[in-house]
Amino acid sequence: MSLDIVGPLLFGLLAVLIVGAGLGVVLADRITTSALLMAFTFLNMAGMFVLLGAETIAAFQILIYVGAITVLILYGVMFTPQAPRAYGLFFQKQTTPGALIAAVAALPVMVVAFAFRDAASGPPRGGDLLPLASSLFTDFAFPFEVASVLLLAAMIGAIVLVKRE
Amino acid sequence: MVAGPFGIDPLAWLVLRLLVAVVLALFLILNGALLLIYLERKIQAAMQDRIGPYHVGPFGLLQTLADALKLIAKEDFRAGQTDRAFFIAAPALVFSPMLASFVVLPFGPGIVGADLNIGLLYLAMLGSMGVLGIVIAGWASNNKYSLVGGLRSAGQLISYEVPGILSLVTAVLLVGSLSMVRITEAQPGPFTNVFIIPLAFVTYFIAALAETNRTPFDLPEAESELVAGYLTEYSGMRWGTMLALTEYGNVTVVCSIMTTLWFGGWQGPGIDSGPVTGPLLGLLWFTLKTYTFILVFMWIRATLPRLRIDQLMNLCWKVLIPLALLNLSVTAVLLIAFPGTKLPVAIANWVLLAVFLLGVPMVQQRRLRGIRARMRRDVAGATAAS
Numbered sequence: 001m002s003l004d005i006v007g008p009l010l011f012g013l014l015a016v017l018i019v020g021a022g023l024g025v026v027l028a029d030r031i032t033t034s035a036l037l038m039a040f041t042f043l044n045m046a047g048m049f050v051l052l053g054a055e056t057i058a059a060f061q062i063l064i065y066v067g068a069i070t071v072l073i074l075y076g077v078m079f080t081p082q083a084p085r086a087y088g089l090f091f092q093k094q095t096t097p098g099a100l101i102a103a104v105a106a107l108p109v110m111v112v113a114f115a116f117r118d119a120a121s122g123p124p125r126g127g128d129l130l131p132l133a134s135s136l137f138t139d140f141a142f143p144f145e146v147a148s149v150l151l152l153a154a155m156i157g158a159i160v161l162v163k164r165e
Numbered sequence: 166m167v168a169g170p171f172g173i174d175p176l177a178w179l180v181l182r183l184l185v186a187v188v189l190a191l192f193l194i195l196n197g198a199l200l201l202i203y204l205e206r207k208i209q210a211a212m213q214d215r216i217g218p219y220h221v222g223p224f225g226l227l228q229t230l231a232d233a234l235k236l237i238a239k240e241d242f243r244a245g246q247t248d249r250a251f252f253i254a255a256p257a258l259v260f261s262p263m264l265a266s267f268v269v270l271p272f273g274p275g276i277v278g279a280d281l282n283i284g285l286l287y288l289a290m291l292g293s294m295g296v297l298g299i300v301i302a303g304w305a306s307n308n309k310y311s312l313v314g315g316l317r318s319a320g321q322l323i324s325y326e327v328p329g330i331l332s333l334v335t336a337v338l339l340v341g342s343l344s345m346v347r348i349t350e351a352q353p354g355p356f357t358n359v360f361i362i363p364l365a366f367v368t369y370f371i372a373a374l375a376e377t378n379r380t381p382f383d384l385p386e387a388e389s390e391l392v393a394g395y396l397t398e399y400s401g402m403r404w405g406t407m408l409a410l411t412e413y414g415n416v417t418v419v420c421s422i423m424t425t426l427w428f429g430g431w432q433g434p435g436i437d438s439g440p441v442t443g444p445l446l447g448l449l450w451f452t453l454k455t456y457t458f459i460l461v462f463m464w465i466r467a468t469l470p471r472l473r474i475d476q477l478m479n480l481c482w483k484v485l486i487p488l489a490l491l492n493l494s495v496t497a498v499l500l501i502a503f504p505g506t507k508l509p510v511a512i513a514n515w516v517l518l519a520v521f522l523l524g525v526p527m528v529q530q531r532r533l534r535g536i537r538a539r540m541r542r543d544v545a546g547a548t549a550a551s
Binding site: 032036039055056059060062063066067068070071072074075077078079129 | 248251254281282283286287289290292293294296297300301303304312315316319320323326343
């Protein structure tokens with residue numbers, strides 16, 4: 001028994017958990033359950049990133065998606081009045097089209113993924129913050145700035161929406 | 166085949182090491198909570214001219230142990246309309262991120278669970294995860310007070326995370342590493358980071374008070390308005406896990422972060438004295454520094470009144486975040502402009518700190534003068550009319 005089998009084993013476990021929790025998000029009949037399962041999916045995704053040697057990305061994944069976005073979704077859910085109808089969500093009746101759309105969306109991803117099957121894997125480089133930061137501010141400065149402008153626009157939009165009354 | 170430490174199979178060592186680390190962290194949290202609750206009660210008693218717990222054991226030392234036994238022995242009670250799965254999951258969701266934080270804390274030279282190169286980011290990430298459990302607890306209790314407490318907590322924690330992380334980043338800029346061990350090693354002398362970036366320390370201290378739900382920011386569990394906030398429906402060891410263990414564990418974690426980032430962690434006289442005495446002395450310095458901050462937290466709890474929710478949000482968004490952001494950009498610019506010397510950063514930081522400390526009372530006085538003038542006008546108007 002050596003350390004080599006631990007990686008694939010963990011990968012398999014995480015993959016099953018991600019897909020299972022993702023299905024749970026869509027199929028659960030209560031929105032709070034869905035939100036928690038989504039947080040669980042994000043956590044498992046972070047585990048995947050750690051497995052790939054990208055601990056920084058994993059940490060940001062949890063910091064932003066679990067710590068902020070899921071909490072904001074829950075916040076939204078709790079401020080929404082519970083309708084007197086049953087807990088079932090209306091789009092649950094659309095299982096077949098939903099599954100079809102998911103399959104169509106997954107197809108190109110799988111094709112791309114399998115195209116890299118024989119590619120030589122480089123050493124993991126996401127662990128350190130310095131290369132990430134320097135590439136963000138040199139090679140990818142333009143997309144980075146565009147993203148920040150987008151966030152600014154979203155923030156101004158939110159403020160305008162709230163101030164309207 | 167490579168043999169692990171002590172000649173143990175590396176795979177077994179991996180599991181064993183994890184087990185040992187978790188058991189040690191649990192041991193630390195459980196006993197730390199017992200000790201801190203005792204200290205909190207004794208110190209508050211001393212400040213309020215009381216005696217505090219004295220009946221169980223010498224000086225009342227066993228009082229918290231007796232309380233813990235009572236909590237464990239309590240009936241496992243759950244109100245009828247609560248949401249079973251979420252209600253049970255919430256204490257675990259709050260507790261486990263706090264437990265995981267102990268992995269990267271550098272208790273002494275060589276005494277650290279794992280020296281992650283993103284240690285500080287890891288701590289910030291776990292700090293943000295605790296919110297989820299609190300919101301779930303508030304929602305699952307099916308109680309208005311719990312829900313309002315949970316929502317308040319989410320708003321407060323997410324807001325105060327921003328100045329907290331900005332202050333942490335300022336310290337990281339100065340050291341150039343996110344690893345808790347390397348941050349400690351970068352401050353060997355008596356001039357630790359707190360003398361260079363005092364303003365970042367002050368903003369982080371305030372944010373840390375808010376993030377651990379301590380007075381004056383304990384609005385989520387404000388007993389005069391919200392019964393006990395998100396803890397209202399909890400009792401027994403679930404309550405004990407959420408309040409006692411998690412709150413005091415989180416206090417220990419944030420105080421350790423302050424110790425490491427601004428006060429040199431385990432650095433102190435005599436840490437190079439030998440392979441055994443060095444780490445032990447380091448442990449001693451780290452513990453002393455951390456407990457000093459914990460005592461300050463308790464002191465604040467005994468002296469300051471609670472803020473109102475609008476004052477809380479005003480302080481965060483109108484004072485702390487702009488200040489921390491300004492501090493971060495000034496520090497970054499000065500570090501780039503004057504490589505090799507930290508003197509300009511120190512001067513800028515002390516000036517900003519003085520502006521902050523002098524500015525708050527001045528702004529407050531101006532506001533008070535405005536309020537008094539308006540009231541006087543109203544009274545004059547009323548007497549003239551009558």
